[in-house]
Structures are given as structure tokens and as C-alpha cells.
Amino acid sequence: MHIKIISIFPEMFYPIINYGITKQAINKKKLQIQLIQLRNFSNNKRKNIDDRPYGGGAGMIFTAPPLKRAIHFSKLKSKTPIKVIYLSPQGKKINQKNIDELMKNHTLILICGRYEGIDERIILTEIDEEWSIGDYVLSGGELAAMVLIDVITRFIPGVIKKKQSLIEESFFHGILDCPHYTRPKKISGIHVPKILLSGNHKKICEWKIQTAIKNTLKKRPDLLKNINYKKITKSKL
């Protein structure tokens, strides 16, 4: 997967390039991240990339010409299929299920807006899809892009060993994960559930399914309407 990011703050992406699962995926050559500074595509010495909105109103808008140049530059030498994505609160909400649509692409070009957004002509002519990480407004698309990159990276085959992704399987099957415990056996007056120390694999699996459902009922009852017991059972075995 090759992800090209167009932003006026490309340095914001250094943390995901230098730490964690995304760094590992880059080292394993399963992920490539290319940072593109939008200001390099400005047509003036001051490297302006924004202007006041027509029709008045507060704030500034990213102008179309630099974005158009940057997107066309990003598409050069990119392996297809390519998808140009704009991160915005108006976008399609990402979730554990619809992320596999994005996985079908070899190259993703992520556009990170700032201020009040980007010129509509770019959305109409250059953006393939708008995606959102949730119903709230961020000061820029960069944090949303980093979330999207992390979620996508965990889906790249070979990045996370099958067994390691228990949390994914739960959410993928539509419910929350079960509680997790590790040493010490007792802390703050609370013991580790005895069943987890029993070595009885079958009973432990049953406990994981029951507590995952209990967790979901308590924290996200809305998820229980489309539960798939068979898949959950298989995933916990």
C-alpha cells in the first residue's frame, strides 16, 4: 500500500512514520508513506495556498490551483488503482468493516485541509471520495489522515500476526472486545477471574464470548442488533 499525503504540515506525520505498527509496516516494505508539502505547488514567492472565500464569511479556503498541481504530481508514477481521498466531517464514516474498500487500492492520495476547507471545484473534479473519522470538526485533516492510516495499516496482510489482532476480530464481528488481565494476579483488591487461570481452553473461550457480549450490552448496546454468534465463537476459539 502506497499512501501519499498532501498537507501544509507534513511534519505532523513523522510520529506515525517513526513509531509503532506503521513504522514496522514501512520497515517490512508493506507500507510506503510519501509526504507532499502543498506550499511547494503554490505559484507565488510567498507560497500562498489559501485565499478569502467568495460570498464573504470568516476564515480562508485552500485555493484550487496548488491542490490540482499537487494531486496531478502525486498521481505521476503511482501504481493503480489510485484513490484520491479528502478527509472531512462530511465524509463517509470509517469503520472496521468499510475499510476493506480502501484496501483494494494500491495507492491512496490523502488531502489534508485546514482553515475552512478547500475550493469546491477540487471536490467536484479531483476528489474520488470524502471520508470522516467521526462526527466532529478538527482544525485540520492531518489527525484524521493519521487515524485512517493506522486503521488501514492494521489490515495489511502480514503486518499484524493473526492471533495478535483479537481486538480487531471482535469489532470486525460487530461487538466490543472482552476484558483483559495480566500480572499481578491481585491489584487494588481485585483478583484476575479464576477461569482465566484454569487452563481450561473451552471454558476460557466461553468466558471471553460472554464477557464480550456483556461489555457490548453495557457500553454499546446498539451494536448487538446485528450480532453474529457463529463468527464470534469461531474468532474466540
Ligand SMILES: NC(=O)c1ccc(NC2CCCC2)nc1
Ligand atoms: N471528522 C473528520 O474526519 C474530520 C476531518 C477533517 C476535519 N477538518 C478539516 C477539513 C477542512 C478543514 C479542516 N475535521 C474533521
